[in-house]
Amino acid sequence: MGMALATFPLRLVDGRRLERRYRDVLMPGGILCDKEGQARVLPRYFYEVTSWEQASDTYLAPHFAVSEFIHTDVREAPPLRVFPRYIPCATALLALALEQLREAVDSYVYVGANGGYCSPRHARTGGASPHCWGTAANIYRVGDTYLDSHETIAKYAAIAREVLPTVWTRPLGPEAWKTDDHLHLDLGYVVSVPREAPGETHDLKLAGDPL
Ligand SMILES: [Zn+2]
Numbered sequence: 001m002g003m004a005l006a007t008f009p010l011r012l013v014d015g016r017r018l019e020r021r022y023r024d025v026l027m028p029g030g031i032l033c034d035k036e037g038q039a040r041v042l043p044r045y046f047y048e049v050t051s052w053e054q055a056s057d058t059y060l061a062p063h064f065a066v067s068e069f070i071h072t073d074v075r076e077a078p079p080l081r082v083f084p085r086y087i088p089c090a091t092a093l094l095a096l097a098l099e100q101l102r103e104a105v106d107s108y109v110y111v112g113a114n115g116g117y118c119s120p121r122h123a124r125t126g127g128a129s130p131h132c133w134g135t136a137a138n139i140y141r142v143g144d145t146y147l148d149s150h151e152t153i154a155k156y157a158a159i160a161r162e163v164l165p166t167v168w169t170r171p172l173g174p175e176a177w178k179t180d181d182h183l184h185l186d187l188g189y190v191v192s193v194p195r196e197a198p199g200e201t202h203d204l205k206l207a208g209d210p211l
Contacts, residue, residue, distance in 0.1 A: 008058075009054065009058055010047035010048060010049060010054075010058060010066070011047070011048040012045060012046075012047060012048075012089070012194055012196055012197060013045070013046050013047070013048050013086065014028070014044065014045060014197065014198055015028025015029065015043070015044050015045065015046050015086070016028050016029060016044060018086075021079045022079055022080075022086065024079075024121070025077035025079055025080055025119050025120070025121040026042075026046065026080075026086060026119055026120070027042050027119075027120045027121075028042065028043065028044040028045075028046070029041065029042060029043075029044040030042045030120070032120055032125075032127060032128035032129075032132060033127055033128055034127055034128040035127055035128075035177075038128075040128040040189045041189070041191065042120060042132060042133070042191075043088035043089065043090060043133055043134065043191050043192070044191070044193075045088070045089045045192065045193055045194065045197045046086040046087060046088055046089065047066075047086070047087050047089060047091070048084050048085075048086055049066055049070065049083065049084060049085045049086070049087065050083055050084050051083050052067065052083070054066070055067035055070060055085070059095075060091060060092045060094075060095035060096075061092075061095035061096050061098065061099035062099060063098075063099060063102055063108075063109075064095040064098055064099060066087065066091075068095075068111045068116060069087060069091050069094070069095070069111065069116030069117050069134065069137075070085055070087060070116060070117060071111070071112070071113045071114070071115070071116060072113070072114050072116075072117075072118060072122065073113055073114060075114060075122055075123035075124055076114075076118065076119060076121075076122050076123075077119050077121035077122060080119050080121075087117050087134050088117065088132075088133055088134035088135075088191075088192065089134075089192035089193070089194055089197075090133055090134050090135050090187075090190045090191060090192035091116070091117055091134035091135070092192065093135065093187060093190060093192060094116075094134060094135050094136070094137060094186075094187060097164050097167065097185075097187060098111075098137060100163045100164060101156075101159065101160050101163060101164065101185075103163075104159050104162070104163040105142050105143065105156065105159060107142055107143030108141075108142070108143055109139055109141075109142055110139060110140055110141040110142070111137045111138065111139060111140075112138045112139070112140040112182055114138070115131075115137060115138030115139070115140065115182065115184075116131070116134070116136075116137060116138075117131060117132075117134045118131040118132060119132065120132050128189065130168075130186035130187065130188060130189060130190075131186075133188075133189055133190060133191065135186050135187040135188065135189070135190045136184060136185065136186035136187075137184070137185055137186070138182045138183070138184050139156065139182060139183045139184075139185070140181070140182045140183075142156055147181070147182050147183050148180075148181050148182075150172050150180065153172055153179065153180070153182070153183050154172060156183050157169040157183055157185070160183070160185050164185070166187070166188075167185050167186070167187060168185065168186050168187075168188065169183060169184065169185050170183075170184035170185075
């Protein structure tokens with residue numbers, strides 16, 4: 001037939017094997033504490049993005065390219081402001097969730113600047129934010145509607161919770177941890193380990209029968 005099989009083009013990398021300047025800012029497998037002081041384990045595996053062109057041409061879901069999730073500004077750590085860039089593997093799961101939302105609203109869903117993946121060293125990261133897991137999105141616009149009022153944010157938050165029953169949406173309000181100019185939704189501290197990722201050290205004593 002001559003039809004090429006679609007293969008995902010981004011290289012999977014073990015963050016712990018990256019150069020030090022990347023390890024320092026990605027903190028692969030490291031710990032961030034949430035606001036209650038609970039330790040959360042950061043992602044270790046990332047996809048490497050080599051250029052804007054590749055980011056725009058590589059889709060994680062039918063309507064969401066990698067580029068949607070890496071719009072950061074000068075607040076991002078310097079090594080991550082130039083290519084290659086890295087996104088946690090779970091960003092692909094976020095894209096699937098946004099695809100569900102897009103289908104429900106039957107329109108475009110726009111992720112804001114600094115509203116996709118942000119590294120643990122991003123200036124806005126104050127603790128364990130799921131943005132550092134690649135599993136959170138700040139949506140500032142749906143179709144022609146800007147999410148800049150309580151009414152519009154609440155409307156789309158309700159739709160998101162309906163189609164994604166386990167999603168978390170940030171409450172409305174003027175306080176710093178709340179939102180009044182976008183819809184933040186996240187899947188929590190999800191860590192994705194693709195099959196081709198190297199495994200952890202195997203302990204026979206702890207191992208059960210293979211599934
Ligand atoms: Zn957010």
